[in-house]
Amino acid sequence: MAESSENANQLSQSEIERLIADRRDFHRHPELRYSERRTAGIVAERLASHGYEVETEVGRTGVVGLLGRAEGRTLLYRADMDALPIQEENQVDYRSQTDGVMHACGHDAHIAIGLAVAKRLSEEREALGGNIKFAFQPAEEGGNGALAMIEDGVLESPKVTAAVGLHVWNNLPVGKVGVYRGAMMAAVDEFELTVEGVGGHGAMPHQTVDAIVTAAQIVIALQTIVSRNVSPLDSAVVTVGHISAGSAFNVISRTATLRGTVRTFDRETHAKIPEMVERVIRGVCESMGASYRLDYVRQTLPLINNEEICELVAECAAEVVGRENIVADERTMGGEDMSYFLERVHGCYFFLGSRNQERGLTHPHHSPRFDIDERALALGVEIMTRIARRYLSV
Numbered sequence: 001m002a003e004s005s006e007n008a009n010q011l012s013q014s015e016i017e018r019l020i021a022d023r024r025d026f027h028r029h030p031e032l033r034y035s036e037r038r039t040a041g042i043v044a045e046r047l048a049s050h051g052y053e054v055e056t057e058v059g060r061t062g063v064v065g066l067l068g069r070a071e072g073r074t075l076l077y078r079a080d081m082d083a084l085p086i087q088e089e090n091q092v093d094y095r096s097q098t099d100g101v102m103h104a105c106g107h108d109a110h111i112a113i114g115l116a117v118a119k120r121l122s123e124e125r126e127a128l129g130g131n132i133k134f135a136f137q138p139a140e141e142g143g144n145g146a147l148a149m150i151e152d153g154v155l156e157s158p159k160v161t162a163a164v165g166l167h168v169w170n171n172l173p174v175g176k177v178g179v180y181r182g183a184m185m186a187a188v189d190e191f192e193l194t195v196e197g198v199g200g201h202g203a204m205p206h207q208t209v210d211a212i213v214t215a216a217q218i219v220i221a222l223q224t225i226v227s228r229n230v231s232p233l234d235s236a237v238v239t240v241g242h243i244s245a246g247s248a249f250n251v252i253s254r255t256a257t258l259r260g261t262v263r264t265f266d267r268e269t270h271a272k273i274p275e276m277v278e279r280v281i282r283g284v285c286e287s288m289g290a291s292y293r294l295d296y297v298r299q300t301l302p303l304i305n306n307e308e309i310c311e312l313v314a315e316c317a318a319e320v321v322g323r324e325n326i327v328a329d330e331r332t333m334g335g336e337d338m339s340y341f342l343e344r345v346h347g348c349y350f351f352l353g354s355r356n357q358e359r360g361l362t363h364p365h366h367s368p369r370f371d372i373d374e375r376a377l378a379l380g381v382e383i384m385t386r387i388a389r390r391y392l393s394v
């Protein structure tokens with residue numbers, strides 16, 4: 001970790017201990033999407049004790065905390081709270097106490113950091129030139145909790161003028177911060193396709209329309225969307241993650257079901273790609289004499305950061321970890337429903353490095369062995385506090 005990060009860190013020892021204890025407490029008690037009752041309860045109580053105006057059940061199990069003077073800019077600070085249906089395999093004393101549920105994405109860290117920032121900003125509330133609004137969000141993992149909070153009005157009264165959030169990130173070593181200007185995370189689409197042919201005897205294919213052969217061609221043909229329809233300068237992924245068909249070795253299957261995901265960065269590609277997918281499916285099915293049913297669902301949007309807010313975030317982060325530790329090219333085809341906030345207001349979502357090679361804290365997000373270097377927590381608090389101060393001082 002960079003030398004400068006130690007110096008810039010203004011948290012007291014007891015604040016750091018509190019931060020780690022909070023993170024471990026949330027880690028011990030993970031809750032799945034839209035079931036974050038215990039977590040939300042603690043968050044609401046803590047925010048209220050720091051003098052925030054608190055609203056609960058925003059987006060079902062979300063919590064909003066508002067502090068400010070009504071006029072001026074309003075910064076939305078978003079922290080997601082949900083865990084994953086994963087059985088933890090770490091042998092640490094703060095391991096999950098709930099079978100089959102685990103904070104395997106690091107949202108426990110996001111809650112702890114958010115609460116610590118909320119506390120610090122409340123201590124300097126007189127100096128804030130605007131409003132800070134915390135959105136402790138439910139259901140980031142496939143539940144679009146961001147959208148649920150937006151529908152419940154989190155961006156209104158007072159109207160949010162910018163949004164920030166962070167993700168602890170095991171692809172980057174602790175002490176590094178990833179700030180990407182532009183499309184940083186992909187849009188996530190999901191599809192389920194059922195190919196319908198005509199079943200029959202395995203030895204008499206001429207009397208059938210083979211759903212498996214059709215499905216196999218579709219799998220291959222879908223890859224040409226990425227190689228031949230999307231610009232080589234843009235990025236996209238089409239993955240078929242599931243196929244099921246057939247009942248016996250000598251029976252030609254009437255149906256085949258495929259499930260997959262499509263990832264895109266560019267808004268235009270994102271808009272056009274469902275039609276590209278369907279065109280390929282339609283063409284292959286027609287050529288084989290099969291029909292199909294396609295269920296194509298948009299999950300999240302491309303997450304696109306605003307240049308100006310990125311600049312502010314990078315400056316604040318550089319003060320804490322040193323300019324040489326700001327990484328400008330870290331992006332991922334993974335998705336984030338923070339994209340719904342950033343579609344509506346300017347903002348920046350950034351990666352807070354949390355990997356530690358020597359200590360074996362290298363497991364990827366969503367792994368049953370996922371864990372972070374907790375030194376990232378204090379860095380996150382310091383960076384976020386500075387961002388809020390700076391943004392609200394105008």
Ligand SMILES: [Zn+2]
Pocket residue numbers: 105141365366
């Ligand atoms: Zn995740």
Ligand SMILES: [Zn+2]
Pocket residue numbers: 105106107140167
């Ligand atoms: Zn996550």
